[in-house]
Structure formats: structure tokens, C-alpha cells
Amino acid sequence: MADVWHHAWLLARKDLLVEFRSRTAIVSAVVFTILVLLVFNFGRDPTAVAAVDLAPSILWVTFTFAAMLALNRAFQLELENQALDGLLLAPVSRSSIYLGKLIANLVFVATVEAVGLPLFALFFNVSVVPVLGPLLVVIALATIGFVAVGTLFSAMTGRTRFAELLLPVLLLPFMLPPLIWAVLATAALLAGRPLSETAGWLRLLAAFDLVFVTLAFLLFPATVNE
Amino acid sequence: MRLLKTGRWIAIVGLALLAAVYVRAIAFTPVERMQGVAQKIFYLHVPAAIWTETGMILVGVASIFYLFLKDPRLDRFAEATAEVGMMFGTIVLTTGPIWGKPIWGTWWTWDARLTLTLLLFLMYVGYLLLRGAVTEPGLRARYAAVLGISGMCLVPFVHLSVYMFRTLHPQPIVLKPSAPSLPGAMLATLAFSFLVFTVLYVGFVTQRYALSLLREQAEPHA
Amino acid sequence: MPENTAYMVTAYIVTAAILVGYAVLLYRRTLKP
Numbered sequence: 476m477a478d479v480w481h482h483a484w485l486l487a488r489k490d491l492l493v494e495f496r497s498r499t500a501i502v503s504a505v506v507f508t509i510l511v512l513l514v515f516n517f518g519r520d521p522t523a524v525a526a527v528d529l530a531p532s533i534l535w536v537t538f539t540f541a542a543m544l545a546l547n548r549a550f551q552l553e554l555e556n557q558a559l560d561g562l563l564l565a566p567v568s569r570s571s572i573y574l575g576k577l578i579a580n581l582v583f584v585a586t587v588e589a590v591g592l593p594l595f596a597l598f599f600n601v602s603v604v605p606v607l608g609p610l611l612v613v614i615a616l617a618t619i620g621f622v623a624v625g626t627l628f629s630a631m632t633g634r635t636r637f638a639e640l641l642l643p644v645l646l647l648p649f650m651l652p653p654l655i656w657a658v659l660a661t662a663a664l665l666a667g668r669p670l671s672e673t674a675g676w677l678r679l680l681a682a683f684d685l686v687f688v689t690l691a692f693l694l695f696p697a698t699v700n701e
Numbered sequence: 702m703r704l705l706k707t708g709r710w711i712a713i714v715g716l717a718l719l720a721a722v723y724v725r726a727i728a729f730t731p732v733e734r735m736q737g738v739a740q741k742i743f744y745l746h747v748p749a750a751i752w753t754e755t756g757m758i759l760v761g762v763a764s765i766f767y768l769f770l771k772d773p774r775l776d777r778f779a780e781a782t783a784e785v786g787m788m789f790g791t792i793v794l795t796t797g798p799i800w801g802k803p804i805w806g807t808w809w810t811w812d813a814r815l816t817l818t819l820l821l822f823l824m825y826v827g828y829l830l831l832r833g834a835v836t837e838p839g840l841r842a843r844y845a846a847v848l849g850i851s852g853m854c855l856v857p858f859v860h861l862s863v864y865m866f867r868t869l870h871p872q873p874i875v876l877k878p879s880a881p882s883l884p885g886a887m888l889a890t891l892a893f894s895f896l897v898f899t900v901l902y903v904g905f906v907t908q909r910y911a912l913s914l915l916r917e918q919a920e921p922h923a
Numbered sequence: 924m925p926e927n928t929a930y931m932v933t934a935y936i937v938t939a940a941i942l943v944g945y946a947v948l949l950y951r952r953t954l955k956p
Contacts, residue, residue, distance in 0.1 A: 641834055686858075712946050727931075738928045788942075912949065
């Protein structure tokens with residue numbers, strides 16, 4: 476069991492090192508985040524629309540894009556030079572490969588979110604600090620949810636035609652529920668509503684994560700076994 | 702080929718019976734007082750919705766068995782059910798807004814069933830697109846099975862959350878498309894309609910399954 | 924009682940069209956080799 480985690484961490488490290496050395500994807504994601512935040516801010520009439528009404532949706536649009544960017548690239552590394560075969564031949568379990576990819580993707584998305592959240596608070600003038608704890612929990616749970624499913628699906632779409640189009644299409648029905656719960660929870664938190672109101676959404680997010688991380692773990696071998 | 706012909710006959714019988722459903726629903730079922738004649742859309746909408754959702758569950762179950770047993774018949778069944786399920790989903794997504802407009806005053810609402818059906822429809826589309834994008838049959842069956850199982854697992858979450866959503870944001874309308882308790886004549890019509898939709902499901906899936914089989918037999922395996 | 928027969932008729936026609944249309948689609952697919 477410890478081996479699985481150890482291998483997973485090694486694999487994740489490899490992916491992250493490759494990514495952070497080239498830095499292209501992370502820079503694109505961060506730039507996009509800033510762009511979206513700026514555009515939405517200039518696009519609204521401050522007297523007509525309160526920032527706090529629009530804010531949750533905008534926040535999650537940017538985070539979702541960052542996740543899609545990470546996921547599209549997830550298995551691209553392995554497509555070149557048939558590196559995936561090399562991985563499969565290595566003495567690591569399939570579960571480690573999935574876990575490694577998941578960790579790498581999560582770190583990528585978390586980095587973008589770590590940059591995005593403060594910028595968001597700054598541009599939209601929403602007070603994030605009083606609800607920071609619960610907000611971080613919401614962000615973490617939702618992110619884990621769609622990255623877990625996305626990592627599984629990207630293993631399948633990588634080798635198909637129109638891979639970059641297919642992945643978002645497949646992912647859409649699975650991203651909508653956690654995304655909606657996250658937006659509702661974020662909206663409730665930023666509006667200063669009592670914590671008990673967010674509890675329902677948090678429970679759904681946690682249940683979703685539990686089910687789908689386990690499911691992805693169990694199904695991943697079916698996507699790579701010959 | 703026998704299976705195809707059987708399926709075709711079942712479907713034809715189903716369509717003939719559908720005409721009987723139409724007659725019964727329109728002429729021999731009482732009109733609902735509050736909603737008027739438009740309420741009769743219910744008799745088509747609900748059975749279609751039941752089969753849309755059941756279809757997804759069947760795809761999921763067939764997929765689980767496929768991953769363990771690797772029997773191509775299960776994969777063919779999943780493919781057939783997915784296509785037929787998507788077709789029923791189209792009926793729900795068209796009759797729903799048509800019903801909603803006169804009753805709710807709006808074409809769309811995030812009503813439990815419509816939202817669930819929309820997501821189911823998107824899942825079916827994704828499932829069929831994935832199948833279309835993978836050419837190698839073994840790989841295609843495995844990938845489809847993974848997606849099918851994932852889809853089936855999503856269904857309870859959507860159910861739960863849509864009902865939760867409704868308790869926090871009550872519907873702005875008074876009337877709901879489904880009555881929990883129906884007078885006898887209406888219940889009978891609904892039951893009859895559901896029976897006919899079941900016959901149609903069986904007929905269509907049988908034909909679609911036979912089609913897959915025929916296609917595989919026509920192309921020599923690599 | 925509200926007057927909304929047109930909606931009912933439309934829905935019934937659309938449903939029949941989809942079902943019959945699918946039946947026809949399946950039939951035509953078997954004709955192509």
C-alpha cells in the first residue's frame with residue numbers, strides 16, 4: 476500500500492517537474508484567470524450588478540478552465556514516444572499511475588487557484604478572509620471531484636480523434652453537479668449566510684468525491700490494460 | 702435475419718398500440734381541471750422519462766458485467782440501450798418544454814426531471830460520441846463500459862441535489878407536472894402508456910442490437 | 924379551464940414523429956450494406 480503512494484508521488488513529481496520547467500500551461504492558465512477577472516469586472520455596471528452576485532460564477536469559470544487545461548495535457552506527455560507503454564512496463568501498479576496523474580493534476584490546478592483566489596478577492600472587492608476556511612474546503616472538494624473524473628476520462632480520450640473536443644463533452648455532465656454545488660456554496664459563503672446552509676452542498680461534494688475517486692481508481696486499469 | 706425481424710415486428714406492434722394510447726388519452730381520459738387539456742402530455746412524457754433513466758442504469762449494469770465477463774453481447778446491448786435511451790430522452794426534452802410553456806409560463810425550468818433528463822441526454826451523447834471515436838472494438842467496448850458505469854453512478858447525485866435545490870429555492874409556480882395520486886382512469890391510461898413504451902423499448906433495442914451484430918458479421922475482423 | 928389544446932396536439936405529434944422517425948431510421952440502416 477505504501478508502495479502505491481510512493482510510486483504515485485514519484486510519477487507525479489516527474490509530471491510536475493516537466494510542467495514547471497516548461498511553464499507554458501501554468502502561465503496560460505494564470506493569464507487566462509487574470510483576463511477573465513478583468514473582463515468581467517469591466518463588463519458589468521457596478522450600479523446595476525453587485526460584485527457579490529456575479530462573483531461565485533466567475534470564480535468557478537476560471538477554476539474550471541484551469542482544470543480543463545491541466546486535464547487536456549494530462550496524458551499528452553505519455554502519447555509522445557509511446558511513453559505510456561514504458562510506464563505500463565515499469566514495476567508500478569496501475570493504481571499508482573492513476574494516483575500519480577491525479578496528484579500532478581491537482582497540484583497544477585491548486586497552483587492556479589492559489590493565484591486566482593487572491594486576485595479575485597482583490598478585483599471584486601469581496602471579503603474572502605472571514606469565510607476562508609469553509610471556502611477553501613469547498614474549493615478543495617470541488618476541484619478533487621472534477622479532476623478525479625477528468626483524469627480518468629483523459630486516459631481514454633488521449634488516443635481518440637478530436638481528443639481535445641471529446642474530453643470536455645464527456646466531462647460536462649460530471650462537472651455540472653459539483654460545479655453547481657460549489658457555486659451555490661461559494662455564493663452562500665460570500666453572502667455571509669450561516670454555515671448550516673452550506674453544509675448540504677459540502678456533504679454532496681464530499682460524497683461525490685468519495686464515490687468518484689474510488690470509482691476512478693477501480694476503473695482506471697480498464698482504460699490501460701490490453 | 703431473425704432477430705432483426707422479431708425486433709421490427711415488436712416495434713410495429715408497439716407503434717400500433719401507441720395509436721391506441723393516443724386515442725385513450727385524448728378521448729377516453731378525463732381532462733384535468735387545473736391544467737386543462739395540456740396535462741395529457743403527461744401520459745407520454747412520464748413513460749419516456751422512466752425509460753430514459755432506466756436506460757442509463759441498464760447501460761451501467763451491462764457495462765459492469767462486461768468488464769468482468771468480456772462478453773461482446775453485453776457491449777452490444779449497452780450500445781443499443783444507449784441509443785434508444787437517447788431517443789426517449791429527446792421525447793422528454795421536447796414534450797417537457799411544450800408542456801411547461803402553457804402551465805408554467807416558461808419553456809424551461811430547472812425542474813427535477815428536466816434537469817436530470819438533460820444531464821442524462823448529455824451522458825448518452827458523450828457515450829455514443831466516445832464509441833464513435835474509438836475504432837478498435839475491444840478498446841471501444843472497454844472505454845464505453847468505463848463511461849457507462851460512471852454515468853450510472855452520477856444519476857443518484859443528480860436526483861439528490863436537484864431535490865435539495867428545490868427545497869432551498871421553491872418553485873415559482875403552483876402546479877407540478879406530476880401528481881402523486883391519480884384518479885383511476887388517469888392511472889390506467891398512464892399504466893397502458895408505460896406498457897406500450899416498454900414494448901417500444903424492447904422492439905427498438907432488439908433491432909439496434911441486431912444491427913450491431915449484422916455489422917460485425919459483415920466486416921471481417923482484423 | 925385554460926385553453927391549451929394546441930400544446931397538447933403539438934406534443935403528441937412531436938412524440939409520434941420521434942418514435943416513427945426512429946423506427947424508419949432503423950429500417951433504412953438495415954437497407955444500407
